[in-house]
Amino acid sequence: MSVPPIDGKVGRQKYSYAGRGLLMKGHAYSNFQPYLPRLEPLRTKKEKVAFRQPEIPRKIITWWRVQCALRGISPDGTIDDIQKRLRSAGNKPMLPELKDLERRLEAEYRPKVEAAHLAEQVAQEEKWRNSTMAEKADANPKRFLEEQFPVDQKKDEAISVTLLSRHKLQEAATAYGLMSSYREVGERYNDRLVVIGRSQGAIDSVLQSFDRERRREQQRQEEEEEAEMMEQHRDVLRSHGKKKEWDVTGSWKISCDAIEGQWDDCDDLTLEIYRAKCDGKMQMFAEFDFGIVSGIFRFEKLVGSKATTSKAKLKAKSKTKPKAKVIPKGKSKGKKNIVEEDSENDDSFDSESEDDSAESPFAYTPTSFFLPATAKPTPGNPTWNFRWRGSEREGPICLNSDEVLYSITFGEPKGTKLSGTFGGGCWGKCKFTGVKVEMGSSWKFGSVEGRWERYSRAAYEDAEKSRWR
Numbered sequence: 001m002s003v004p005p006i007d008g009k010v011g012r013q014k015y016s017y018a019g020r021g022l023l024m025k026g027h028a029y030s031n032f033q034p035y036l037p038r039l040e041p042l043r044t045k046k047e048k049v050a051f052r053q054p055e056i057p058r059k060i061i062t063w064w065r066v067q068c069a070l071r072g073i074s075p076d077g078t079i080d081d082i083q084k085r086l087r088s089a090g091n092k093p094m095l096p097e098l099k100d101l102e103r104r105l106e107a108e109y110r111p112k113v114e115a116a117h118l119a120e121q122v123a124q125e126e127k128w129r130n131s132t133m134a135e136k137a138d139a140n141p142k143r144f145l146e147e148q149f150p151v152d153q154k155k156d157e158a159i160s161v162t163l164l165s166r167h168k169l170q171e172a173a174t175a176y177g178l179m180s181s182y183r184e185v186g187e188r189y190n191d192r193l194v195v196i197g198r199s200q201g202a203i204d205s206v207l208q209s210f211d212r213e214r215r216r217e218q219q220r221q222e223e224e225e226e227a228e229m230m231e232q233h234r235d236v237l238r239s240h241g242k243k244k245e246w247d248v249t250g251s252w253k254i255s256c257d258a259i260e261g262q263w264d265d266c267d268d269l270t271l272e273i274y275r276a277k278c279d280g281k282m283q284m285f286a287e288f289d290f291g292i293v294s295g296i297f298r299f300e301k302l303v304g305s306k307a308t309t310s311k312a313k314l315k316a317k318s319k320t321k322p323k324a325k326v327i328p329k330g331k332s333k334g335k336k337n338i339v340e341e342d343s344e345n346d347d348s349f350d351s352e353s354e355d356d357s358a359e360s361p362f363a364y365t366p367t368s369f370f371l372p373a374t375a376k377p378t379p380g381n382p383t384w385n386f387r388w389r390g391s392e393r394e395g396p397i398c399l400n401s402d403e404v405l406y407s408i409t410f411g412e413p414k415g416t417k418l419s420g421t422f423g424g425g426c427w428g429k430c431k432f433t434g435v436k437v438e439m440g441s442s443w444k445f446g447s448v449e450g451r452w453e454r455y456s457r458a459a460y461e462d463a464e465k466s467r468w469r
Contacts, residue, residue: 002116003018003019003109003112003113003116004018005017005018005023005109006018006105006108006109006112008101008104008105010097010098010101013069015098015101015105016105017102017105017106017108017109018109019109019113021102022070022094022098022099022101022102022105024066024069024070025062025066027062027063027066027067029067029070029071029094030063030067031091032064032067032086032091033091034056034057035056035057035058035059036056036083036086036087037056037083038053038054038056041053042054061078061079061082064079064082064083064086065082067082067086068082068085068086070094070095070098071086071089071092071093071094071095072092072095073085073086073089073092128140133159133161134161134162134163137161137163137169137194138163138164138165138168138169141168141169141171141172141173142172142175142176144169144172145169145172145173145176145178145196146176148196149176149178149196149198154198155198156197156198156199156201156202157197157198157202158195158196158197158198158199158202158203158205158206159195159196159197159206160193160194160195160196160206160210161193161194161196162185162186162191162192162193162194163191163192163194164190164191164192165192166182166192166194169194169196170182170194170196173196178196178197178198179196179197179198179199179200179203180194180195180196180197180203181194181195181203181207182194182195183195183207183210183211185214193210195207195210229253229435229437230435232253232437232438233416233435233436233437236250236416236436236437236438236439237413237414237416239439240414240416243414245378246376246377246378246379246410246414246415247376247414247415247439247440248273248275248376248377248410248415248416248418248436249273249274249275249439249440249441250272250273250436250437250438250439250440250441251270251271251272251436251437251438252270252271252272252273252418252434252435252436252437253269253270253434253435253437254269254270254271254288254290254432254433254434255269255432255433255434256269256290256422256430256431256432256433257430258427258428258429258430258431259290259291259292259427259430259432260291262427263291263292265291266290266291266292267291268289268291269288269289269290269291269432270288270289271286271287271288271289271297271434272286272287272288273285273286273297273440274286274287274440274442274443275376275440276442276443278443278446278447278448278449279447279448279449281369281370281371282370282371282372282373282375283298283299283369283370283371283448284298284299284371284375284376284384285297285298285299285369285448286299286386288388288390290422290432291393292392292393292425292426292427293390293391293392293393293398293424293425293427294390294391294393295388295389295390295391295398295401295455296388296389296390296448296451296452296455297386297387297388297408298369298386298387298388298448298452299369299371299384299385299386299408300364300368300369300384300385300386300387300405301368301369301370301371301372301375302375302381302384364387364402366449369448377410377415378415379412379415382409382410382411382415383407383408383409383410384407384408384409384410385405385406385407386405386406386407386408387401387402387403387404387405387406388401388402388406388422388424389401389402389452389454389455389456390455391455392425396460396463396464397455397456397459397460397463398424398425398455399457399460401424401455404423404424406420406421406422406423407420407421408420408421415436416435416436417433417434417435417436418433418434418436419431419432419433419434420432420433420434
């Protein structure tokens with residue numbers, strides 16, 4: 001806490017004092033010798049002028065005038081005139097009447113400083129008393145621990161405090177002869193719950209209690225989210241009314257154990273399905289955000305009466321159907337596309353053998369995504385194949401993801417539930433389920449093919465070039 005300067009006068013001249021000597025025009029009495037210019041240049045041992053001359057700090061003319069006035073020397077003239085007078089007079093002391101004024105102002109100023117210092121201590125103590133445990137532990141770990149674990153008390157107990165950084169507190173605990181442990185907490189696990197005690201047993205007891213409470217809280221949140229999702233689903237069913245036709249477009253809440261179970265911050269997986277005339281043709285597609293990866297699904301037109309084609313049929317067709325001439329950018333000729341088949345009772349999904357997956361010998365073309373005007377999921381054709389492109393979160397585009405054919409099977413009631421297959425990247429093969437939580441909206445973002453090309457090999461290479469520029 002600062003104390004304002006106090007003023008005094010000698011004659012008509014005003015002076016002030018702020019704890020560091022008498023001030024005239026903001027400048028105090030000082031030794032001027034280091035600031036005088038050299039009368040002769042610095043020379044070497046051979047009496048030659050040195051190449052490097054010492055740099056003399058400069059002072060403004062007001063400072064020089066004050067040095068003269070405080071010594072009783074005329075402050076008139078230029079800086080050169082003033083410096084000559086000071087050099088001739090030598091380092092004279094301050095005038096006696098000014099020295100007396102300095103002592104009087106100092107005697108008046110010192111009690112004010114002591115009172116301000118005491119008031120600051122009182123304010124700091126008041127702030128300490130009103131601070132939370134976390135604020136105390138962060139501001140002064142040593143004092144915090146001394147208060148929590150007095151030397152004259154040896155009760156075997158532990159305390160916990162949540163901080164952004166744990167290191168200072170744990171270091172202080174070790175220095176004080178205590179034990180400590182911690183848990184990562186917070187919405188993004190960027191805080192630390194630090195537990196400190198005299199024994200590991202006391203610490204473990206606190207941690208076990210915390211873990212139980214955290215599991216209960218997580219369960220409660222999951223139940224609330226599940227209830228909210230089901231209420232949204234009921235709203236969707238009410239919006240469908242008595243319509244018999246399915247409408248799978250809209251917002252979907254997705255669950256995928258393979259992703260949500262491995263990444264703590266991937267707990268809001270979404271899928272937005274559209275069915276619209278884009279690029280001059282009817283298409284069904286979706287934007288997805290699965291936490292660690294996001295992008296676009298494009299559904300292929302049905303083959304026969306089912307969305308998936310058996311291996312036997314594909315092999316039969318491979319004998320007669322010519323190879324596609326149009327191959328998407330980023331794909332190599334002759335490379336086979338793997339068709340992933342999915343159903344709720346299909347156990348072959350987890351198998352690693354080649355016989356458990358059907359292989360398509362045909363490269364897809366842009367027309368693979370063009371649908372008849374009335375084509376859409378129905379109870380008779382609930383399973384639809386799709387390809388996807390996208391990018392990892394804060395990462396690169398996932399190359400060649402569109403070479404694998406996955407599927408989604410829509411189900412009752414009224415096509416508002418789904419199950420599907422997905423794969424790629426670090427998450428590997430996985431299954432997911434979904435519940436429709438909002439009715440569909442129109443597509444307002446232009447060409448689907450343009451959105452698809454954002455995740456092409458060309459886009460990947462352009463991003464790489466930009467990264468290294």
